[in-house]
Structure formats: structure tokens, C-alpha cells
Amino acid sequence: MEGLRFLRSEHLPHLWCAGCGHGIVLGAVIRAMLRVGVDQDRTVVVSGIGCSSRAVGYLNMDTLHTTHGRALAFATGIKLARPDLRVVVLAGDGDLAAIGGNHLIHAARRNMGITCVCFNNGIYGMTSGQYSPLTPQGFRTATAPYGHLERDFDLCRLVEAAGATYVARSTTYHVQQTIEYVARALTHDGFSFVEVLTQCPTYFGRRNRMADPVKMLEWFRQRAVTVAQAGRMKPEDLRGRVVIGEFHRTEDVSEYTRSYQALISRLSGEGDRDER
Amino acid sequence: MSQPRLMQGNEACVEGALEAGLRFFAGYPITPSTEIAEMLAERLPRVGGVFIQMEDEIASMAAVIGASLAGVRAMTATSGPGFSLKQENLGYAAITETPCVVVNVQRVGPSTGMPTSPAQGDVMQARWGTHGDHPVVVLSPSSVVETYVLTVKAFAIADELRVPVVLLSDEVTAHMRERVVLPDPGTLPRGERPRAGRAPSDVPPMVHFGEGKRVLVTGLYHDPSGFWTENPEEADRLIRRLCGKVESRREQLTMVDRWYLDDARVAVIAYGCVARSALRAVRMARERGHRVGMLRLACLWPFPRHEVTAVAGRVEAIVVPEMNLGQLAGEVERAACGRCRVVGYQRVDSELIRPEELLPVLEEV
Numbered sequence: 001m002e003g004l005r006f007l008r009s010e011h012l013p014h015l016w017c018a019g020c021g022h023g024i025v026l027g028a029v030i031r032a033m034l035r036v037g038v039d040q041d042r043t044v045v046v047s048g049i050g051c052s053s054r055a056v057g058y059l060n061m062d063t064l065h066t067t068h069g070r071a072l073a074f075a076t077g078i079k080l081a082r083p084d085l086r087v088v089v090l091a092g093d094g095d096l097a098a099i100g101g102n103h104l105i106h107a108a109r110r111n112m113g114i115t116c117v118c119f120n121n122g123i124y125g126m127t128s129g130q131y132s133p134l135t136p137q138g139f140r141t142a143t144a145p146y147g148h149l150e151r152d153f154d155l156c157r158l159v160e161a162a163g164a165t166y167v168a169r170s171t172t173y174h175v176q177q178t179i180e181y182v183a184r185a186l187t188h189d190g191f192s193f194v195e196v197l198t199q200c201p202t203y204f205g206r207r208n209r210m211a212d213p214v215k216m217l218e219w220f221r222q223r224a225v226t227v228a229q230a231g232r233m234k235p236e237d238l239r240g241r242v243v244i245g246e247f248h249r250t251e252d253v254s255e256y257t258r259s260y261q262a263l264i265s266r267l268s269g270e271g272d273r274d275e276r
Numbered sequence: 277m278s279q280p281r282l283m284q285g286n287e288a289c290v291e292g293a294l295e296a297g298l299r300f301f302a303g304y305p306i307t308p309s310t311e312i313a314e315m316l317a318e319r320l321p322r323v324g325g326v327f328i329q330m331e332d333e334i335a336s337m338a339a340v341i342g343a344s345l346a347g348v349r350a351m352t353a354t355s356g357p358g359f360s361l362k363q364e365n366l367g368y369a370a371i372t373e374t375p376c377v378v379v380n381v382q383r384v385g386p387s388t389g390m391p392t393s394p395a396q397g398d399v400m401q402a403r404w405g406t407h408g409d410h411p412v413v414v415l416s417p418s419s420v421v422e423t424y425v426l427t428v429k430a431f432a433i434a435d436e437l438r439v440p441v442v443l444l445s446d447e448v449t450a451h452m453r454e455r456v457v458l459p460d461p462g463t464l465p466r467g468e469r470p471r472a473g474r475a476p477s478d479v480p481p482m483v484h485f486g487e488g489k490r491v492l493v494t495g496l497y498h499d500p501s502g503f504w505t506e507n508p509e510e511a512d513r514l515i516r517r518l519c520g521k522v523e524s525r526r527e528q529l530t531m532v533d534r535w536y537l538d539d540a541r542v543a544v545i546a547y548g549c550v551a552r553s554a555l556r557a558v559r560m561a562r563e564r565g566h567r568v569g570m571l572r573l574a575c576l577w578p579f580p581r582h583e584v585t586a587v588a589g590r591v592e593a594i595v596v597p598e599m600n601l602g603q604l605a606g607e608v609e610r611a612a613c614g615r616c617r618v619v620g621y622q623r624v625d626s627e628l629i630r631p632e633e634l635l636p637v638l639e640e641v
Contacts, residue, residue: 008492011503041488046342057492057504062485064345065494065504066338067368073335077342077350078485080326081300085346085486103338106331260326267322 003030006040008060015054019205019213021172021198025119026055028175028196029090032182043086046075048095050126052119052198055090069099072107075114083113083257088186093120094132097153101133108162110256111190117182118155118193121200129203136240140207159193160248166192167248171220172199174244181246190255197242278458285423285450286311286353289379289443290319291458292427293351296466298377299325300350302339304332304358307392308447309381312353333361337378341369344376345493347484349431353379356398357388360405366440367406368495370518373438373480375469377430380442381450382548384626393626394447396548399603402442403577409515411522413529414442414577418551420454425464426574432467433529437521438479444576446599448549448628478521522578531574532583536562540569542641543591545584545608547573549628550597556631561638568638576604581611588612593641597621597629617641 007030016022033043043061047053049068056063066074071089079087096104096118107114123141124130131141133153140147160167166188168181178196185192199205199216210216220242227245230238283291289312293301301320303313313329320327326343330336336352343350354362359380369376380402384395398405402414413433417423423445430441472481480500483489496504497511505511522529535558537543546554551572561568571587573580588594588608593616596605605620612618621637623629 041490042486044346044485057494061490063490063492064342064485065492065496066341067364067495070334070338070365073330073338074342076328076330076335077300077302077339077344078346079342080328080339081343081346081348081350082486102331103335106335260321264321264324264326268324 003027003034006030006033006060008058011058014058016051017202019199019201020051021121021200021213022052022055022119024172024175025052025117025178025196025198026058028178029117029182031179032186035179035183036186038086038186042084043088044078045088045090046071046078047089048091048100050092050095050124052090052092053095069095070103071095072100072103072114072116076107076112079112079114079257080260083261086186087114089114089116091116091118092125093118093122093134093155094124097133097155104159105162108159108164108191108193111163111165111253113190113255113257115185115188115192116194117185118195119198120155120195121198121204122152123200123204125200125203129207139204142203155195156193156247163191163253164193164248165190165250165253168193168246169195169242169244171197171224171242171244173217173220174224177244188249189251190253278460280455280457282453283420283456284311284453285417285420285445286381287315288420288424288456288458289353289427289445290315292424293377293431294319294323295461295464296428296431297349298351298431299323299348300340300343301325301327301352302330302336302343302350303352303354304330304336306355306358308383308450309353309355309379312379333358334365337362337365340376341365341372341374344374345485347486349435351377351379353381355381355383355392356385359398359401363405367408367410369440370406370410370412371495372493373482373518374440375434375438376440377427377434378440378442380444382444382446384624390626392447394549394599394628395624395626396446396550396599397603397624398444399576399600402444409519411439411519412442412577413437413439413522413575414444415531415574416444416547416576417449417574418548418572419449420452421456421458422574423449424456424458428464428466432465435469436467436479437525438470438482439522444548446548478517478524526578526581529575529578530580530583532580533572533574535570537569537571537587537590539567540591541567542569542593542595542638543587544568544570544595544597544638545573545587545604546570546597547576547604550599553629553631554597554634557634557638560631560635564639566639579607579611584608584611585613585615588615591616593617593619595619595621595637595641597634599623599629
């Protein structure tokens with residue numbers, strides 16, 4: 001019940017479909033915030049466009065609902081202008097991996113002090129079910145009526161390679177892990193990324209014989225293998241599975257706004273040499 | 277008293293922005309605007325501000341809006357192709373009423389055009405570049421010192437009206453070096469953002485992130501509380517207020533210079549770099565006994581309709597020289613309303629219009 005103070009209850013019920021997993025992810029984010037003691041008045045939550053990006057409307061803190069794909073770029077401006085504020089990005093898989101893919105890899109590379117939670121339902125929900133870069137190969141979508149031919153991104157490996165310093169993946173079936181990873185991401189100093197697989201029974205499930213949300217959660221349970229299990233498995237056995245767990249965690253890399261503040265401090269002794 | 281200095285237009289823009297209190301710049305390199313970014317990369321951290329070179333033009337515009345919402349004065353600078361990329365987020369700044377300044381040092385287009393030669397081809401893009409109906413303020417300097425003054429003014433207008441303001445410069449004005457004496461620091465009004473507790477107005481008070489007000493900022497149509505709405509009445513009220521807050525201040529925003537208009541039979545209306553050639557041509561025509569006058573526009577949008585209509589009522593013809601195929605000439609024609617002839621004179625070959633080629637045009641109309 002304590003989490004209710006994090007919600008704008010007057011704007012509930014939310015607009016997500018029955019059975020949608022986004023409420024589970026949002027609930028996990030709020031529980032993680034409670035666990036680490038997030039200051040509600042010194043936190044800005046930023047989103048892009050899409051189903052998951054509407055989450056910011058229901059969060060009772062400073063919130064920014066931006067343009068499609070650009071949440072991390074807006075968040076970068078906020079964090080640089082006010083490094084003392086905690087900045088969290090909630091965005092969907094299409095938002096982060098397709099139209100906003102460039103911002104994702106560069107926010108990770110800079111090690112911007114932002115926590116990014118990816119709501120990965122493998123589909124464009126708000127535009128009614130077209131494929132995203134995270135739609136698993138072979139599955140049907142509105143724009144892949146014969147089964148999706150493209151390979152999907154492993155977003156965690158992508159951001160880790162790009163320079164993110166905390167990377168983890170979970171699902172809406174594994175709620176306790178999700179809360180734990182988001183909590184660790186929130187206390188991490190640097191760019192932290194948590195991908196959460198979430199079910200879209202309406203647009204993903206219906207086309208792929210999983211219209212029932214329970215079936216989708218079952219699918220997550222069956223598909224998921226831990227990092228440790230995956231390490232012992234052969235590549236062919238891993239096909240079609242999704243690896244969950246913590247992939248990367250380091251605080252050896254300087255967080256970007258801290259580096260910039262150090263530059264400002266260093267220069268302040270010298271004054272503005274160009275001053276008239 | 278400030279000392280005379282030799283200064284470039286882009287440099288004057290940097291000085292003006294710092295004078296206005298700029299503390300955040302995000303940009304992506306593109307000539308002929310790059311000097312602005314390069315100089316601010318050096319200057320901003322020295323005054324406690326932040327410079328960042330973002331991964332693309334879209335991200336730069338997004339970061340500028342984010343920084344502004346967090347409470348600092350923020351700017352980006354670009355040129356034609358980059359300006360096109362910023363358009364969606366420019367619209368976002370307009371609907372969320374986020375103050376910011378976008379410098380567009382125009383170059384020849386469309387596309388990569390003839391990099392990086394001068395043009396004035398973005399007049400209509402500056403007005404109608406983003407989708408939907410939205411407020412726009414566009415200032416266009418003709419000299420180095422005016423680049424400084426209009427940059428300070430751009431920040432003041434952006435903050436007072438909570439709108440994105442475009443400083444529409446051009447390659448000639450930006451790269452030209454002139455001897456300038458800048459106004460003394462602190463002498464130009466810097467304006468301020470409307471904050472809680474002042475008289476009600478069509479510009480609502482601004483709340484910054486981190487103040488404990490727990491605001492929602494969204495690019496969706498929203499009600500006065502900021503929450504998204506699909507109510508047609510709320511939607512209509514929002515867009516009319518956004519456009520109206522600039523439209524109703526058209527007179528205050530009008531910035532024009534007048535030369536020899538009292539007895540003029542022919543008037544020239546010009547802006548930006550071409551205004552300099554045009555004024556020279558007008559003076560040459562005067563020396564030859566032609567009654568030619570000139571109206572120079574420093575604020576293009578909102579368009580100084582009343583000023584132009586008044587001129588049109590007193591002359592036989594208006595000549596509009598510009599480095600595009602008549603983007604402003606069409607607007608002048610609209611304002612002239614058939615009261616006089618409107619004659620365009622255009623170049624799109626990347627060459628600046630010279631006084632000598634304009635003189636016969638003025639003599640013949």
C-alpha cells in the first residue's frame with residue numbers, strides 16, 4: 001500500500017489492455033523505488049511514445065512524456081543540467097531499439113547516470129501489433145503475416161558492448177528478480193539497463209496462439225534460462241530461449257555528469273579567459 | 277564602455293547567448309554553424325555550464341528541451357539539413373511551452389545542396405517545418421552586432437512567452453567579420469520565465485523539475501493540469517492559446533528598420549544578409565534621383581503584417597530581393613493585399629545578391 005504514494009491514483013484506471021504485462025513492470029519499478037528509498041521529489045521519469053511510455057502519466061513524480069524514440073536524449077539533457085536529480089527512463093522495445101537505437105548506444109557509451117528500464121513485449125502495441133527489432137524470429141505480427149524473417153536484437157549484449165555499466169534481464173513471470181534488478185540499477189552509479197520481457201496478449205499473443213496472458217507468462221517461464229544455466233548449455237539448445245539474470249556490473253567507469261562537473265571545477269580556478 | 281572588436285557573426289551569437297545566461301548547449305556539427313559549438317565547448321564549462329556534442333541533430337534538440345525543463349537556459353545551433361531533423365522536437369517544445377533557442381545558419385538546399393554556401397531558403401521551414409498548428413518566433417539578423425543583440429532577445433522572448441525561438445542567420449552574416457562595439461553587459465533586457473504567483477496570463481507559470489511539484493509534461497494534447505486529454509474543447513482551447521500568445525503580441529515582436537520611406541515611390545523589403553546589399557542599392561538609386569525607400573525586417577515570424585500593409589498603401593511597387601524563390605515575397609504579397617505591385621528578385625545559385633544587380637531592378641519597376 002505504501003507504493004500508492006508513487007501513483008497518481010486520480011488518473012487510474014490505466015489505459016493498458018486486460019492482461020497486459022506493463023502494470024507488472026510498473027509495479028516492480030515502484031517496489032524497487034520503495035526498496036531503495038527513492039526521493040519522489042528529486043526524481044524525473046522520462047518516456048518516449050508507445051504503450052509502456054504512458055507509464056509516466058501514472059507516476060506521481062516529475063515526469064516527461066517525449067517523442068518516439070527520444071526518451072534517453074531528453075533524459076541526457078535533464079541529467080546534464082541537474083546532475084543532482086535521479087533520472088529514470090521507461091521505454092518500450094521499439095522505442096529503444098529501433099527509432100531510438102542510436103540514443104541507447106550513446107547513452108550507454110557515455111555512461112550517463114540514467115536508469116533505463118526496457119518494457120520488452122516484442123511488438124508495437126500502440127500501433128496495433130507490427131514487428132519490432134525484438135520480435136522473436138518466426139513469430140507472426142501485423143507486418144510479418146508469414147512469420148518474422150529478421151533476427152531479433154539481444155539488447156542486453158548490445159548495451160553492454162556499447163558501454164553500459166549495469167545490465168540485467170528479467171520477465172514479468174520473474175517478478176522478484178525484476179524488482180531486485182531495478183533496485184540495483186537505481187542505486188548504480190552510471191548507465192544502468194534492465195530489460196523486462198512483458199506480455200502483450202492482445203497483439204502478440206493473439207497472433208501466436210497465446211491470447212490468454214497466462215499462456216504468455218507460461219511461455220516466459222519455459223523460455224527463460226539463467227545466466228549460469230546458459231553457460232552450461234550448447235548453442236543449439238539455447239535457440240529460442242531467453243537468458244535472464246545480471247550480465248554486467250562495474251563501477252570502474254566514471255559516470256559522465258560527474259566527469260563534466262570535475263571539468264567545471266578544474267576550470268573554475270582559471271576563470272573565463274575570454275571575459276571582456 | 278565595451279571596446280571595439282573584430283568579430284564574426286557566429287562569435288557574436290556565442291557572446292550574446294552567454295550574455296543572456298546560456299548554461300546548456302547540445303549540438304551536432306554542421307557548417308556553417310560549427311564555430312558556435314566549438315566556441316561554446318570552450319566557454320560553457322568555464323562559467324559552470326555544460327556543452328555536449330550529441331549523437332545526432334534530433335538528440336541535440338531533445339537534450340536542449342530536457343535541460344530547459346530542468347531550469348537552465350538552453351540552445352542548439354545548426355544549419356538547413358540539421359534544422360529539418362529538429363522539426364519534430366521543435367513542435368514538442370512548442371506544445372509543451374518549453375523555452376529554448378535554435379540557431380539556424382542557413383545554407384543552400386534542399387538536401388546537402390552546395391555545402392556550405394549562403395541562402396535564405398529556410399524562411400518557410402522556420403514557420404511551417406513541424407507538423408500541426410503551432411506558435412513560432414523567428415528573428416533574422418543582418419549584421420554581426422545584430423546577431424549579438426537578437427540572440428539576447430531570442431532568449432528573452434523564449435522565456436517570457438515560453439516558446440522555442442529560431443535565430444535564422446545565414447552563411448554570410450555568420451562568417452562575415454566586422455568591427456563591432458557590443459552593448460555593455462547587462463544593458464539588454466534578458467527577460468524571465470513566468471513563475472508561480474504572478475498575474476494570470478495566456479502564458480502559464482513554468483515549473484521546473486526537482487521543485488517537488490510532480491508535474492507531467494507531455495507532447496499530447498493536455499488540459500491545464502498537464503494531463504493528456506482527448507476532449508475536443510480542451511484540445512481546441514490549447515492550440516488556440518498556444519498560437520494566440522504569439523499572435524496577440526505581433527506588434528511588440530515586430531522589429532523593423534525604415535530608410536527613406538516618407539517620399540518613396542518604390543520600397544524594398546529585405547532581411548538577413550541581402551538587406552545589406554539592398555540598402556546599398558537603395559542609396560545608389562537615391563543618388564540617381566529615384567524615390568526609393570526600404571523596410572528591413574529583423575523579426576520574420578510573426579510576420580510584421582501591419583508594417584508591410586502600411587508601406588504597400590503608400591508606394592507603387594515593393595521589391596523583395598531574397599536568396600530563395602520568393603518565400604517571403606509571397607508573404608509580402610499577402611500583406612500588400614493588391615495595394616501595390618510586389619516584385620520578387622531571386623537568386624538560388626549560392627551567390628549573394630549584389631547592389632549593382634539590384635539597382636537596375638529598382639530603376640525599372
